[in-house]
Amino acid sequence: MFNKILLLSLQISLLGTTLGGNILIWPMDGSHWLNIKIIIDELITKQHNVTVLVGSGALFITPTVSPSLKFERYKVPFSKETIERLINNFVLTWLEHRPSPSTLWRFYQEITKVIKDFHKVSRGICDGVLKNEKLMEKLKSGNFEVLVSDPVFPCGDIVALKLGIPFIYSLRFSPASTVEKHCGKVPYPPSYVPAILSELSDRMSFADRVRNFISYHLQDYMFETLWKSWDSYYSNALGRPTTLCEIMGKAEIWLIRTYWDFEFPRPYLPNFEFVGGLHCKPAKPLPKEMEDFVQSSGEDGIVAFSLGSMVKNLTEEKANLIASALAQIPQKVLWRYQGKKPATLGSNTRIFDWLPQNDLLGHPKTKAFITHGGTNGIYEAIYHGIPMVGLPMFADQPDNIAHMRAKGAAVEVNFNTMTSADLLSALRTVINDPSYKENAMRLSRIHHDQPIKPLDRAVFWIEFVMRHKGAKHLRPASHDLTWFQYHSLDVIGFLLACVMTVIFMVTKCCLFSCKKIGKIGKKKKRE
Amino acid sequence: MFNKILLLSLQISLLGTTLGGNILIWPMDGSHWLNIKIIIDELITKQHNVTVLVGSGALFITPTVSPSLKFERYKVPFSKETIERLINNFVLTWLEHRPSPSTLWRFYQEITKVIKDFHKVSRGICDGVLKNEKLMEKLKSGNFEVLVSDPVFPCGDIVALKLGIPFIYSLRFSPASTVEKHCGKVPYPPSYVPAILSELSDRMSFADRVRNFISYHLQDYMFETLWKSWDSYYSNALGRPTTLCEIMGKAEIWLIRTYWDFEFPRPYLPNFEFVGGLHCKPAKPLPKEMEDFVQSSGEDGIVAFSLGSMVKNLTEEKANLIASALAQIPQKVLWRYQGKKPATLGSNTRIFDWLPQNDLLGHPKTKAFITHGGTNGIYEAIYHGIPMVGLPMFADQPDNIAHMRAKGAAVEVNFNTMTSADLLSALRTVINDPSYKENAMRLSRIHHDQPIKPLDRAVFWIEFVMRHKGAKHLRPASHDLTWFQYHSLDVIGFLLACVMTVIFMVTKCCLFSCKKIGKIGKKKKRE
Incomplete structure (x- = not known):
């Protein structure tokens, strides 16, 4: 008997594991x-x-x-x-x-x-x-x-x-x-x-x-x-x-x-x-040179900026427009950009071929994230509780930013029509209005507080x-239903037909009875 | 800076715990x-x-x-x-x-x-x-x-x-x-x-x-x-x-x-x-006397039987009918029953005021569970992978047994109309047809194999x-909608009205044009 108990316990304990x-x-x-x-x-x-x-x-x-x-x-x-x-x-x-x-x-x-x-x-x-x-x-x-x-x-x-x-x-x-x-x-x-x-x-x-x-x-x-x-x-x-x-x-x-x-x-x-x-994980330390640049921001902190892996270059006009907005904020900016250095680039902005995005977003000096709104990047910002400025372009990006906007953790700027002032205003809003940081931190707390x-x-x-x-x-049984069965249309049709039949029968009976009564009435009158 | 990192990590690590x-x-x-x-x-x-x-x-x-x-x-x-x-x-x-x-x-x-x-x-x-x-x-x-x-x-x-x-x-x-x-x-x-x-x-x-x-x-x-x-x-x-x-x-x-x-x-x-x-947990050892009785069942094993805490007594007729069915199986039966001892009680059946139900269901000798179909008892049977004979009476019990029947882990017997032969046949089915044990074990595996x-x-x-x-x-936003908004009836109504208006306008225009053309035709004819 005890062998059986042992076997059962072994069976149960093995349930949670899968051998390679x-x-x-x-x-x-x-x-x-x-x-x-x-x-x-x-x-x-x-x-x-x-x-x-x-x-x-x-x-x-x-x-x-x-x-x-x-x-x-x-x-x-x-x-x-x-x-x-x-x-x-x-x-x-x-x-x-x-x-x-x-x-x-x-x-x-x-x-x-x-x-x-x-x-x-x-x-x-x-x-x-x-x-x-x-x-x-x-x-x-x-x-x-x-x-x-x-x-x-x-x-x-x-x-x-x-x-x-x-x-x-x-x-x-x-x-x-x-x-x-x-x-x-x-x-x-x-x-x-x-x-x-x-x-x-x-x-x-x-x-x-x-x-x-x-x-x-x-x-x-x-x-x-x-x-x-x-x-x-x-x-x-x-x-x-x-x-x-x-x-x-x-x-x-x-x-x-x-x-x-x-x-x-x-x-x-x-x-x-x-x-x-x-994919989110705690931030690792930044490379020495980058950390020095980040530390040089003092109390103002930094802004991380990336348009993702799909967009490498911008038009010269767009790049200048962005750079001139960035130049006007007190924060230091780390911008992932592989195009030609814009003429309007401020001394507070440094361009990088690649950014350790997660490590930057998890850095205590980071005040905001300018993002194209890819799901991976948004999740890194949620994980670390960083408010966002969204510059969405295609696919789910505009929708992703709309979600973050609705939850009070992002401001969106229209990439097509934006001016330097639009971007600057959006950046100032998410950095200086504390509600954006609070909302980003709230999302972060929700993200971290899951049972697994x-x-x-x-x-x-x-x-x-x-x-x-x-x-x-x-697997729900709905997979085995046709679309009209799924929406109960056959059942509704059948029940409607039943009701109509009953109404028809009752009406017919009433009419028949009325006629009968009418005839008897006439007969009586004649008598 | 490192103080801030520490604070953040502390904040995050505290998220998973709640102080009393x-x-x-x-x-x-x-x-x-x-x-x-x-x-x-x-x-x-x-x-x-x-x-x-x-x-x-x-x-x-x-x-x-x-x-x-x-x-x-x-x-x-x-x-x-x-x-x-x-x-x-x-x-x-x-x-x-x-x-x-x-x-x-x-x-x-x-x-x-x-x-x-x-x-x-x-x-x-x-x-x-x-x-x-x-x-x-x-x-x-x-x-x-x-x-x-x-x-x-x-x-x-x-x-x-x-x-x-x-x-x-x-x-x-x-x-x-x-x-x-x-x-x-x-x-x-x-x-x-x-x-x-x-x-x-x-x-x-x-x-x-x-x-x-x-x-x-x-x-x-x-x-x-x-x-x-x-x-x-x-x-x-x-x-x-x-x-x-x-x-x-x-x-x-x-x-x-x-x-x-x-x-x-x-x-x-x-x-x-x-x-x-x-509420389910591994079985504890049975009291000495009960364990001896269970062990005396040999290879045939035992059947646990309880109609829950709400039903204490049965009519004498019903109790006799049940007891005579139980007497005909080779298994030993442990029956939780507080009424008068039925005259037909077999030597294989022992009556108890109370049963350690979970410990019995988790005993390796247990072959079947006769249950009224309360959710708690059904879950103990699922947990230990025991097939069931359902004698449901009220509330969700018939529905619970219907679920277990549909999943192939139970046979139902109608409590009102059952004969001794019905109960006996149901018991023999769940004990001797291996599919019932297999299905009960499948449900048990599903139950045990959850992330938490x-x-x-x-x-x-x-x-x-x-x-x-x-x-x-x-919390879904549907809570803030009225029933007709929830079912999009206002939207459907509005769109239907739009379509009707367009149809009306187009028809009017066509009729107007036809009339105009007709008038011009007549005018030309007259000329």
Whole structure:
């Protein structure tokens, strides 16, 4: 008997641990890679072997040598330059047609064109793996237990199904924001959940709610027209009639790269985990020279300034405009910028090719952060409680800054139309109005005060899926309903038909009775 | 500078801890008390001072003496016997009118009458505290930081507001199940989320979905008719026009006493935490005599049998029927029963006044659990991976067993109509069909494999609310919308009006143009 007790306790104690397994990664390039790399590193420290699928056109994913980390390279029918051109085109289209109430339709039209080009590239990436028989054979013999996919470029899910293993998504938001809704089955009530990219908050006026409602429907339309085209690709690849949405809906866990310090509270499902800021960590000391410069700021402190890894240069005019604003604040400024030194650069501003952003934001002298509004950077600012000036340009950046603005931790400056005075005023506001620092610190406290750290939660659920070969107990039954069943339209229709039938029958009976009574009355009169 | 770094690190490290605070508890009697008592004990081990408000009519809440646990007693205008009579009436009504598709309306009518009596008692409890000026003064000087309320009996929320402190709910489900929906703003899609008490699963046929849809609307109707009557009480108590729902919606966190091992996956909100099974713990050794009896079962093992703390006796006929079924299995049976020894009792069955239920369920010899289906007992069975035979009687018991049945870990026997053969067949099924044990073990694995234990999560969120004076960052903005705004009816109406106006204008223009063209044509003809 005691052997049995021992066995049971051993079983239970083993539940929380996973012995080193094999994990396959379907990554996305750019800042997405920086984020998933943190998860990979943590998986490696937990004794797992990680293999990353990387196409020949990748920009940021640089294979490194490590015994637990392998990179499986595959050829794609386009060069790095094609990707760079595409991203450039994406940024420019966004900057030119940034959505506003009056330009919403035009914006969606223009961005649809760019997304179509992305989809072409995306299909090339898919083909690069799925049609590479040698690679697929190698993967099949790799004994992978789970695939972690960033689904901005589809296909990771197909690879997982072909290998017969469960898959997990890691994403900030899906393109057109409707994948979580349509494939993940998460309800998004348009009355208080702002559509992604709408730049609205959860407190909306009537006009805002009208705009939000329209945004949802435009994004649904975009999804229908663009993502629908993937259905035949998915059907061909899997050898049976299916849809992109049906397959994406099979994700065991959706690791969302935000949390309630950033998001507005909204409904979600038990297979969604909000792990925003999983890359954040305490600041390390700065390089000696940089620390000296920071210390020279005295009581005034410093401002950190970066427009992210995508934007390297600005027009000379824009750079001068920015530099002249920076020159007018008492703080020292550390600016990550690879372009020509602006003529108006003040003595308080120093330009760097690269900044240790997290270490700077965690420095006690840092008063503000000028940012393009990428999720990674915003989370570092939240982590360290630093108020922001947002200069958003494309993708989720304007929306991210709108979130921080709504939470009172940022001021936004329109990158297209800004003057030197606009930037200066925004900087003075976030530095001198104590409410911005207070709000940033409040978000920081919320971020730090979670039952488990976001990175640990992300790794827990990946390991959970490995231990249990899925997480089916978290999967809502809505995945097995058609859209009209999901919205109970068949039930409502049936009940309406019942009511109508009853009304019809009662009316008929009444009419029949009235006629009968009428006839009897006439008969009596005649008698 | 380094002082500042130190201060910041100290600040951050302190975030995860709460120095001993004062916590007020608004408990509910019966098995609810057993559950919240576990939270109280954990809060005490974390150095908090806990005060429990307990009415003179309480049955199970027995004040104990402890330096960190105080009981504030207050008088209520009814005796313990009134409560016992009420519960008895509740059980009998349920047993007599247990909801089935054909008796749904009659069931709701009958149960409404009983709930009305409960509400009368409930108002007595409220008055007992709110009108007791001395007690309220004492509470005001108690420096409480949070109130934890079981909202089956309303009023805890009013006490919290009167003391100016945040409050948290601990509940299994709210009466009529609509409080989470209407006051908590959680969406419940009727197409795949079975209404509570409906005994349906998340996999529903068309007929089931019709029944579920009707169940939701009947429960809504019940809520409207019964809980609406509290609005004036709440308004009077708080001295301003308000509603029960508005006040209940102010709960910072809703600690729900289930988890996804028991629940069907469904949407929820970030201020909802599922902490089901927080009372479960590893089994302790049995008393010597009991262990000897258990060991005497040999390879066949034992069956644990309890109908909970509410049902003490059965009719002689029912007891004999049960005993004769138990006599026919090779297992030894431990039966918690306080009635007269049945004549048909087999030599394999032993009757006990009380059972160490958790220790028995955790015993390696235990093969099955015969249960009334209370949430606490079901969670102990899940924790230890024991398949169940359900003999549900009232409240959520039939629904709880329906959940376990749907998950393949239980067989249900109708308590009203069962024969000896029914019970015997059910017992043989769960003991001999290995799928029941496998499913129970699967649920057990899910339960044990959580990032943090349910009790730790419950305590974390109580302490979070104390640290931050609330959890406003988790509160959805839907609380500030009217019902028609929430459902976007004003937006849809406005957009429809716009479309109609455009259609009207276009039609008018067309008609006008047609007329004009017609006139010109006629003119030309005339010419």
